[in-house]
Amino acid sequence: MTRDHGHHDMGGQPAGPVDQAEHLYALWEKRVDALLVLLSDKKRRIIGVDELRRGIESLPADAYERMSYYERWIASITANLVEKGVLDQDEIDARVAGLRVRDEARP
Amino acid sequence: MSDRHHGHDHDHAAIEHAEASAGYYELLGSAVRELLIEKGVITAEEERRTIEAMDKRGPHLGARVVARAWSDPAFKKRLIADGTAAVEELGIEMAPTKLKVVENTPEVHNLIVCTLCSCYPRMLLGLPPDWYKSRAYRSRSVREPRSVLAEFGTDILDKVEVRVHDSTADLRYLVVPLRPEGTDGMSEAKLADLVTRDSMIGVALARPAHAPT
Amino acid sequence: MSPRFVVGDRVRVREAWPPGHLRTPAYIRGKRGIVCQHVGDFGNPETLAYGGDGQPRQPLYRVHFPQASVWPDYRGSAADSLEVEIYQHWLDPDQHWLYPEKGAT
Numbered sequence: 001m002t003r004d005h006g007h008h009d010m011g012g013q014p015a016g017p018v019d020q021a022e023h024l025y026a027l028w029e030k031r032v033d034a035l036l037v038l039l040s041d042k043k044r045r046i047i048g049v050d051e052l053r054r055g056i057e058s059l060p061a062d063a064y065e066r067m068s069y070y071e072r073w074i075a076s077i078t079a080n081l082v083e084k085g086v087l088d089q090d091e092i093d094a095r096v097a098g099l100r101v102r103d104e105a106r107p
Numbered sequence: 108m109s110d111r112h113h114g115h116d117h118d119h120a121a122i123e124h125a126e127a128s129a130g131y132y133e134l135l136g137s138a139v140r141e142l143l144i145e146k147g148v149i150t151a152e153e154e155r156r157t158i159e160a161m162d163k164r165g166p167h168l169g170a171r172v173v174a175r176a177w178s179d180p181a182f183k184k185r186l187i188a189d190g191t192a193a194v195e196e197l198g199i200e201m202a203p204t205k206l207k208v209v210e211n212t213p214e215v216h217n218l219i220v221c222t223l224c225s226c227y228p229r230m231l232l233g234l235p236p237d238w239y240k241s242r243a244y245r246s247r248s249v250r251e252p253r254s255v256l257a258e259f260g261t262d263i264l265d266k267v268e269v270r271v272h273d274s275t276a277d278l279r280y281l282v283v284p285l286r287p288e289g290t291d292g293m294s295e296a297k298l299a300d301l302v303t304r305d306s307m308i309g310v311a312l313a314r315p316a317h318a319p320t
Numbered sequence: 321m322s323p324r325f326v327v328g329d330r331v332r333v334r335e336a337w338p339p340g341h342l343r344t345p346a347y348i349r350g351k352r353g354i355v356c357q358h359v360g361d362f363g364n365p366e367t368l369a370y371g372g373d374g375q376p377r378q379p380l381y382r383v384h385f386p387q388a389s390v391w392p393d394y395r396g397s398a399a400d401s402l403e404v405e406i407y408q409h410w411l412d413p414d415q416h417w418l419y420p421e422k423g424a425t
Binding site for chain 2: 343344345347348359360362365380382387390391394395396397399400401402403404405406407
């Protein structure tokens with residue numbers, strides 16, 4: 001018997017061939033990884049790896065599939081930080097908007 | 108601006124943004140990082156050192172462990188009995204996870220997967236390859252391991268047990284591949300050259316002794 | 321918490337479908353296997369995931385399953401197996417095992 005379970009819980013599901021192409025990690029991805037290492041370390045203990053996973057598992061199925069690995073991570077880290085009151089959703093949005101303007105202004 | 112609940116609605120907002128621009132999450136990462144630095148939660152220096160440490164880790168670390176195990180039967184015994192303690196002898200720190208080392212033999216071929224996410228022995232192998240984290244690998248390895256192995260060019264005899272380890276909890280796994288023929292008396296350094304990342308995950312065998320590298 | 325199982329015990333994974341963050345894969349629920357290692361005690365991820373302290377620590381086991389008993393249509397070798405880390409609260413003694421099988425490993 002199988003019942004509804006998380007979309008991430010995919011052991012045994014049918015799937016196509018394994019795409020063996022590899023990509024070099026971009027700096028932004030390494031920074032997201034480092035962020036989790038720091039946020040979960042003994043000095044801070046702000047987000048644990050179980051909370052990170054839970055955040056990723058909460059993503060809707062279509063988003064989970066569409067997002068890349070570290071996109072899922074930063075979405076989960078952000079949701080956790082907001083949930084815990086470390087950052088405010090509005091200040092994040094404002095900063096993203098500001099960064100986008102800077103990014104688009106670049107030649 | 109509409110009221111927003113924390114968490115759930117943010118996920119939707121984030122996902123809507125993603126439709127508009129592929130770079131949204133990269134910008135989000137920058138925004139969160141900058142804000143945390145400004146608030147003194149993390150420092151740029153700590154981030155730099157963390158990335159530097161991450162960049163130093165790679166399969167060469169795991170290969171050293173395997174080469175030592177092939178060369179030193181007493182070390183191999185300690186490695187199998189308590190992987191965490193054994194790799195600490197080589198200066199590798201596994202905490203807070205624990206290391207489980209599984210050895211390929213003529214009777215058993217081991218394959219590692221994390222079906223639920225992508226748990227991987229990063230302290231020994233560095234960051235995992237994309238395919239290890241993919242839907243196809245995570246879903247098929249537990250159900251049709253031989254078919255997955257065949258895609259990697261690895262064919263295991265029927266009489267050999269293919270044993271798949273699903274890394275669901277606090278252990279991280281390293282496979283000690285079979286020592287290739289014709290390597291008696293080889294130095295540990297030369298042996299380490301034969302140990303590939305893929306052989307330590309279990310999708311491949313170690314390199315043969317006289318193949319071009 | 322003292323461990324309930326020892327190596328060699330025949331166990332069955334609970335067929336439960338609670339909400340929340342779980343580390344017992346769906347495909348292994350309800351399956352029968354043999355305990356091959358008592359790994360130690362670890363914080364419970366199900367509560368750690370929600371900011372809890374994960375206490376009391378749960379005994380964690382590695383459990384060995386013949387592939388043929390996990391997948392009805394398994395097409396590999398009869399020798400093939402799966403080993404999965406499972407927390408104690410997901411395991412029950414296998415009530416249907418009454419007699420040792422000849423040549424059981």
